[in-house]
Amino acid sequence: MDIHVDVVVVGAGGGGAVLGLALARKGIRSLVLERAPGPPHGIRGEILQPNGQRILDELGLLDHLPDDAVRPVRHFHFRQVGGGRLCSIDYGELPPPYNRALVTLPHAVHRTVLGALKKHNPSGLWYGASFVNVLKRDGTVIGVEAEVEGKLLRIASRLVVGADGLFSKVRDVLGIPTTLHRYAESYLVAILDCPERLHEAQYFLGKEEILGLFPTAGDTVYLVYMIKSESMDAIRAAGVEALQKTWSAIYPDLSATFQGFRNWEQAAYMPAGQARAATWVANGAVLLGDAAHGMNPHASQGRMQAMVDAMSLADVVPSCLAEDDFSETRLRVYETQRRPSVDMLQRLADEEVFFWNTGNPLIVWLRNRVFSTIDRNRRLKYQVLTAKAGLRETSPFVGILDRLQAAGFVPDPCANQPPPHVRS
Numbered sequence: 001m002d003i004h005v006d007v008v009v010v011g012a013g014g015g016g017a018v019l020g021l022a023l024a025r026k027g028i029r030s031l032v033l034e035r036a037p038g039p040p041h042g043i044r045g046e047i048l049q050p051n052g053q054r055i056l057d058e059l060g061l062l063d064h065l066p067d068d069a070v071r072p073v074r075h076f077h078f079r080q081v082g083g084g085r086l087c088s089i090d091y092g093e094l095p096p097p098y099n100r101a102l103v104t105l106p107h108a109v110h111r112t113v114l115g116a117l118k119k120h121n122p123s124g125l126w127y128g129a130s131f132v133n134v135l136k137r138d139g140t141v142i143g144v145e146a147e148v149e150g151k152l153l154r155i156a157s158r159l160v161v162g163a164d165g166l167f168s169k170v171r172d173v174l175g176i177p178t179t180l181h182r183y184a185e186s187y188l189v190a191i192l193d194c195p196e197r198l199h200e201a202q203y204f205l206g207k208e209e210i211l212g213l214f215p216t217a218g219d220t221v222y223l224v225y226m227i228k229s230e231s232m233d234a235i236r237a238a239g240v241e242a243l244q245k246t247w248s249a250i251y252p253d254l255s256a257t258f259q260g261f262r263n264w265e266q267a268a269y270m271p272a273g274q275a276r277a278a279t280w281v282a283n284g285a286v287l288l289g290d291a292a293h294g295m296n297p298h299a300s301q302g303r304m305q306a307m308v309d310a311m312s313l314a315d316v317v318p319s320c321l322a323e324d325d326f327s328e329t330r331l332r333v334y335e336t337q338r339r340p341s342v343d344m345l346q347r348l349a350d351e352e353v354f355f356w357n358t359g360n361p362l363i364v365w366l367r368n369r370v371f372s373t374i375d376r377n378r379r380l381k382y383q384v385l386t387a388k389a390g391l392r393e394t395s396p397f398v399g400i401l402d403r404l405q406a407a408g409f410v411p412d413p414c415a416n417q418p419p420p421h422v423r424s
């Protein structure tokens with residue numbers, strides 16, 4: 001073997017970087033391998049939900065996010081394309097201090113995490129290092145083979161972590177059966193200057209049409225627009241003016257912002273996919289984040305859940321080391337702890353795909369009715385908010401009764417019930 005460490009993490013994305021940092025802070029010898037030549041660039045925005053804020057706080061990073069790249073947002077308004085307001089969500093209802101969403105400029109959180117990782121473990125992250133295969137002895141993973149600067153290296157480790165995203169190669173070579181699904185709709189995202197100064201998030205839902213607008217630092221706006229998957233060529237061919245016109249028709253208040261969308265360098269295509277790995281653990285190996293459970297972006301939780309996985313796994317590793325046990329059975333503790341909330345979010349996001357992305361007039365009618373009913377039902381609204389915020393493990397609709405009440409078919413005697421932390 002060329003190198004020996006305790007843990008090899010494949011992938012320095014949202015989950016892998018946090019895991020590398022959390023392990024370094026515990027003094028565990030770890031190495032993160034990232035195939036990209038350096039930290040990520042390019043357009044993408046992100047909503048740091050309360051559960052992600054809590055993790056960054058635990059890592060001592062929340063107060064170190066750059067002020068000029070992060071904007072707290074309290075109110076999210078859901079609106080009907082060509083119609084009125086459907087529902088407004090107020091993060092201020094949540095218990096402090098994480099009672100707001102943080103909308104960030106591209107990679108602001110990720111760079112902060114990478115900076116801290118470099119400080120705690122200066123040689124703990126290798127760029128340009130591609131995972132090739134796992135090394136095994138008697139059926140147990142004992143390390144990885146990676147290509148680094150054109151050379152094949154053999155790295156011995158007690159644990160190999162596949163944090164290499166939706167199309168995980170680690171998962172493939174471990175032979176873990178996985179259901180992979182590419183959604184019919186994906187997203188065009190952009191960061192635009194916003195002369196009109198948007199203060200609250202606006203999310204427009206129409207017939208097969210979604211436009212999300214989130215205020216970002218420095219009077220910019222993070223725009224998310226649903227498009228058919230693989231349709232980017234056709235959209236480019238139609239030209240930026242077509243999008244300016246479409247967006248201005250949806251939200252005339254930001255016409256000047258949309259006029260500022262002049263070239264394709266201001267936008268990026270982000271495909272949406274889902275992965276459901278049959279198991280997240282093997283003898284000497286685990287999966288985390290999108291590799292284990294990629295979910296539709298409607299959940300607004302993909303990266304947050306990768307971070308929660310990382311923290312949860314980092315808590316398990318010290319005892320595995322102490323007991324000299326990285327068996328599948330021992331590692332199952334991590335999966336058992338994490339699966340329920342992830343399964344719930346995947347299901348919730350898929351329900352949202354069904355109701356939000358639709359062009360079917362009956363489903364649109366029902367969707368709008370649910371939004372409007374929830375807007376008047378403080379109890380249900382809080383349950384939905386806590387799911388989005390990553391603060392609950394169970395569905396926001398506890399049973400069939402909640403669903404009937406959400407649809408306005410059955411009255412809810414508890415509709416005015418305040419959030420638990422407000423009740424005395």
Ligand SMILES: Cc1cc2nc3c(=O)[nH]c(=O)nc-3n(C[C@H](O)[C@H](O)[C@H](O)COP(=O)(O)OP(=O)(O)OC[C@H]3O[C@@H](n4cnc5c(N)ncnc54)[C@H](O)[C@@H]3O)c2cc1C
Pocket residue numbers: 010011012013014015016033034035036045046047048129130131132163164165166169187189270271272288289290291294295297300301302303304305306
């Ligand atoms: C439009 C859109 C908007 C989204 N918005 C949000 C949001 O607001 N909030 C949120 O929480 N989530 C959001 N998500 C989801 C989020 O982006 C993902 O869930 C998250 O990035 C998953 O993190 P990860 O670490 O599991 O994987 P990734 O971030 O995909 O990281 C995987 C890493 O592994 C590396 N890698 C891959 N193969 C290899 C290899 N062979 N060797 C070495 N390295 C390798 C890759 O280069 C990459 O750096 C959004 C997704 C989309 C599509």
